[in-house]
Amino acid sequence: xxxxxxxxxxxxxxxxxxxxxxxxxxxxxxxxxxxxxxxxxxxxxxxxxxxxxxxxxxxxxxxxxxxxxxxxxxxxxxxxxxxxxxxxxxxxxxxxxxxxxxxxxxxxxxxxxxxxxxxxxxxxxxxxxxxxxxxxxxxxxxxxxxxxxxxxxxxxxxxxxxxxxxxxxxxxxxxxxxxxxxxxxxxxxxxxxxxxxxxxxxxxxxxxxxxxxxxxxxxxxxxxxxxxxxxxxxxxxxxxxxxxxxxxxxxxxxxxxxxxxxxxxxxxxxxxxxxxxxxxxxxxxxxxxxxxxxxxxxxxxxxxxxxxxxxxxxxxxxxxxxxxxxxxxxxxxxxxxxxxxxxxxxxxxxxxxxxxxxxxxxxxxxxxxxxxxxxxxxxxxxxxxxxxxxxxxxxxxxxxxxxxxxxxxxxxxxxxxxxxxxxxxxxxxxxxxxxxxxxxxxxxxxxxxxxxxxxxxxxxxxxxxxxxxxxxxxxxxxxxxxxxxxxxxxxxxxxxxxxxxxxxxxxxxxxxxxxxxxxxxxxxxxxxxxxxxxxxxxxxxxxxxxxxxxxxxxxxxxxxxxxxxxxxxxxxxxxxxxxxxxxxxxxxxxxxxxxxxxxxxxxxxxxxxxxxxxx
Amino acid sequence: xxxxxxxxxxxxxxxxxxxxxxxxxxxxxxxxxxxxxxxxxxxxxxxxxxxxxxxxxxxxxxxxxxxxxxxxxxxxxxxxxxxxxxxxxxxxxxxxxxxxxxxxxxxxxxxxxxxxxxxxxxxxxxxxxxxxxxxxxxxxxxxxxxxxxxxxxxxxxxxxxxxxxxxxxxxxxxxxxxxxxxxxxxxxxxxxxxxxxxxxxxxxxxxxxxxxxxxxxxxxxxxxx
Numbered sequence: 001x002x003x004x005x006x007x008x009x010x011x012x013x014x015x016x017x018x019x020x021x022x023x024x025x026x027x028x029x030x031x032x033x034x035x036x037x038x039x040x041x042x043x044x045x046x047x048x049x050x051x052x053x054x055x056x057x058x059x060x061x062x063x064x065x066x067x068x069x070x071x072x073x074x075x076x077x078x079x080x081x082x083x084x085x086x087x088x089x090x091x092x093x094x095x096x097x098x099x100x101x102x103x104x105x106x107x108x109x110x111x112x113x114x115x116x117x118x119x120x121x122x123x124x125x126x127x128x129x130x131x132x133x134x135x136x137x138x139x140x141x142x143x144x145x146x147x148x149x150x151x152x153x154x155x156x157x158x159x160x161x162x163x164x165x166x167x168x169x170x171x172x173x174x175x176x177x178x179x180x181x182x183x184x185x186x187x188x189x190x191x192x193x194x195x196x197x198x199x200x201x202x203x204x205x206x207x208x209x210x211x212x213x214x215x216x217x218x219x220x221x222x223x224x225x226x227x228x229x230x231x232x233x234x235x236x237x238x239x240x241x242x243x244x245x246x247x248x249x250x251x252x253x254x255x256x257x258x259x260x261x262x263x264x265x266x267x268x269x270x271x272x273x274x275x276x277x278x279x280x281x282x283x284x285x286x287x288x289x290x291x292x293x294x295x296x297x298x299x300x301x302x303x304x305x306x307x308x309x310x311x312x313x314x315x316x317x318x319x320x321x322x323x324x325x326x327x328x329x330x331x332x333x334x335x336x337x338x339x340x341x342x343x344x345x346x347x348x349x350x351x352x353x354x355x356x357x358x359x360x361x362x363x364x365x366x367x368x369x370x371x372x373x374x375x376x377x378x379x380x381x382x383x384x385x386x387x388x389x390x391x392x393x394x395x396x397x398x399x400x401x402x403x404x405x406x407x408x409x410x411x412x413x414x415x416x417x418x419x420x421x422x423x424x425x426x427x428x429x430x431x432x433x434x435x436x437x438x439x440x441x442x443x444x445x446x447x448x449x450x451x452x453x454x455x456x457x458x459x460x461x462x463x464x465x466x467x468x469x470x471x472x473x474x475x476x477x478x479x480x481x482x483x484x485x486x487x488x489x490x491x492x493x494x495x496x497x498x499x500x501x502x503x504x505x506x507x508x509x510x511x512x513x514x515x516x517x518x519x520x521x522x523x524x525x526x527x528x529x530x531x532x533x534x535x536x537x538x539x540x541x542x543x544x545x546x547x548x549x550x551x552x553x554x555x556x557x558x559x560x561x562x563x564x565x566x567x568x569x570x571x572x573x574x575x576x577x578x579x580x581x582x583x584x585x586x587x588x589x590x591x592x593x594x595x596x597x598x599x600x601x602x603x604x605x606x607x608x609x610x611x612x613x614x615x
Numbered sequence: 616x617x618x619x620x621x622x623x624x625x626x627x628x629x630x631x632x633x634x635x636x637x638x639x640x641x642x643x644x645x646x647x648x649x650x651x652x653x654x655x656x657x658x659x660x661x662x663x664x665x666x667x668x669x670x671x672x673x674x675x676x677x678x679x680x681x682x683x684x685x686x687x688x689x690x691x692x693x694x695x696x697x698x699x700x701x702x703x704x705x706x707x708x709x710x711x712x713x714x715x716x717x718x719x720x721x722x723x724x725x726x727x728x729x730x731x732x733x734x735x736x737x738x739x740x741x742x743x744x745x746x747x748x749x750x751x752x753x754x755x756x757x758x759x760x761x762x763x764x765x766x767x768x769x770x771x772x773x774x775x776x777x778x779x780x781x782x783x784x785x786x787x788x789x790x791x792x793x794x795x796x797x798x799x800x801x802x803x804x805x806x807x808x809x810x811x812x813x814x815x816x817x818x819x820x821x822x823x824x825x826x827x828x829x830x831x832x833x834x835x836x837x838x839x840x
Binding site: 161162163165166167168169170171172173174301302304305306307308309373377380383384387390391392393394395398400408409412418421422425426433436437438439440441442443445537539540 | 617618619620621623624626627628631658659660661665666677678679680681682700702703705706707708709711713714715716717726732734736741742743744745748749757769773792
């Protein structure tokens with residue numbers, strides 16, 4: 001809140017923002033710390049201009065920030081260009097807090113769909129014109145918007161950590177004793193939780209059943225003709241099916257829930273599919289079962305306390321999560337880690353990528369029915385990498401290894417030797433083994449080739465990131481496009497494949513492992529000695545007021561941390577652009593006209609982790 | 616040929632199947648691959664074939680950095696807690712599971728560097744290790760005992776001061792590297808202290824000598840008394 005008073009708008013808009021200002025002199029004003037504030041009336045028009053004329057075709061992040069002191073909410077957009085590399089274009093929209101309404105940008109960047117729903121759900125900002133502005137992480141019927149600054153959770157103790165009750169008079173008391181359940185749960189009048197049903201499920205079923213072509217759900221018969229399955233005869237009405245005329249059979253659309261408890265969903269995740277026979281006509285992902293309001297926890301935490309919490313986002317690649325968060329806060333603090341720490345960071349991040357991809361490939365094969373043999377072959381290699389993580393950081397998965405301006409501790413004795421043995425000898429051999437084992441397998445090819453095709457245009461449109469984007473022929477990798485840390489020193493290629501189907505996503509992950517091994521070989525050879533921490537390590541980081549967006553190329557895709565600091569010990573706003581979450585925007589479109597069995601492998605090929613999806 | 620890819624793939628699985636046995640033969644005359652002394656080799660990157668471990672009969676050794684729930688170090692030489700209840704661990708703890716009651720002197724009501732009570736709620740602790748990392752007195756360290764399951768949730772898993780306190784010999788046994796660093800730092804500090812004392816003594820001696828010289832030079836000065 002102090003930030004709002006102290007924050008001065010940027011003096012002058014430069015670069016592309018100046019062009020924008022020239023085009024919309026009335027509507028565009030400089031924002032606080034960074035970016036431009038665009039008036040709501042011209043937001044859609046300006047966004048279209050940004051996309052078409054300025055070339056920023058990729059919407060990375062949409063989020064809200066609540067400023068009760070100024071009585072307004074701010075929506076912050078980060079857009080990038082897949083054609084020219086470089087920093088983001090940041091623009092914002094402001095709206096009064098009590099009636100927060102902003103026009104939707106879904107029409108300009110369809111990838112805004114889930115992110116705008118999330119901002120509505122958690123921040124209470126309405127996006128006018130959004131086709132399905134429903135809660136996405138919380139349940140329908142939930143009271144309030146948890147990321148508003150005045151919202152308090154069930155066991156609320158104090159606005160910011162550290163809590164005063166812990167020291168010096170820290171007499172132990174359980175949260176449940178302090179606030180017995182129900183004490184701060186408010187029910188509306190005449191509300192009986194025992195009989196309440198939200199009606200949200202029924203609403204979903206009704207909606208998806210009545211989907212018509214105009215809503216982008218079920219295709220018309222003429223459109224269906226283009227279905228690439230190629231294994232059936234096309235009936236008079238355009239129905240593609242087995243070689244029998246089926247005009248006379250009465251059929252109905254069937255709504256089926258895949259999940260939330262379903263082995264194929266890699267967690268607690270639900271897909272509501274509308275089926276016509278075995279063919280998917282519409283698919284809607286339903287998530288939030290693992291939601292824990294990570295961002296609110298993050299705003300109550302101090303800066304350093306967030307580091308171990310980031311481990312729990314995508315729990316398969318905690319080192320990458322640490323990396324993104326450390327970058328964002330370092331941007332604010334203006335510190336740079338020493339050489340050795342930079343190398344250690346790259347080594348850890350790339351080992352994580354190898355880990356994640358062997359796991360993803362293994363479990364994709366599980367989804368395909370190759371029960372656990374490939375997954376365990378992948379896990380074997382992962383196991384050796386986790387041993388290295390454990391030796392360096394103390395934990396196999398919840399590494400908590402990065403610090404602002406360095407890493408937690410130096411590499412232990414024997415680390416480099418073991419890592420060298422791995423990346424020079426064992427991993428290249430094992431990846432070749434994987435290739436021999438799976439890539440030519442006729443069953444895999446028959447199942448995966450042509451399944452879940454996402455074109456390059458669609459991939460960009462839906463803000464798909466990481467392997468999903470690159471398998472569709474868009475060579476966009478944050479490590480190259482918006483260089484961070486020391487990735488510019490290494491010789492590696494951005495892996496890219498062009499068919500955009502499940503098979504290409506599988507192959508692309510193998511390609512990426514090979515590229516990661518190349519980086520690792522160079523990094524381990526060049527690893528310098530010296531310090532691992534800039535300045536003295538402090539338990540309370542001093543972060544000046546400001547806003548920063550730190551992003552890394554995580555194994556799942558672009559992982560971004562948007563941190564707003566007001567100069568106090570706790571982040572004012574802490575938002576995560578979660579690739580697992582945003583990649584699901586493309587899941588529905590990818591599954592249309594596929595067989596229901598293929599929905600499972602299409603989801604597997606996106607490679608989501610629910611810890612990150614639901615946050 | 617259709618199906619050649621599948622056959623090739625099966626070749627890989629059969630190779631994996633035999634690899635374990637080949638390694639078994641290599642260790643045959645030396646007590647077998649599964650004997651304890653080959654644990655490290657079996658788990659390392661050079662191994663071929665499977666490397667599963669039959670937990671709980673077999674356990675993997677944990678590296679020194681391995682961290683699981685903190686404990687308090689008790690200084691057996693000085694016979695006191697190292698903890699001074701400064702509260703840094705409670706302030707840095709991300710899930711806020713550390714509760715410290717500071718001791719106050721009953722007479723003056725001033726803080727005494729001893730914790731009156733110390734609780735860690737192990738059901739909430741996320742084993743991140745920040746407390747141990749930022750403790751300025753090396754008083755809180757991460758334990759390595761990961762078998763904490765209990766039949767009861769509320770009483771057994773909230774650790775009080777007695778349960779948390781371990782002798783520094785235990786700390787030395789599980790963290791030999793860290794212990795060596797501590798000893799070195801202590802030595803360094805002792806050396807500095809000694810140097811300082813020596814310097815002070817020398818200064819004092821010099822001053823005394825100077826005073827004596829002065830006294831000798833001015834014997835005719837009237838007595839101070």
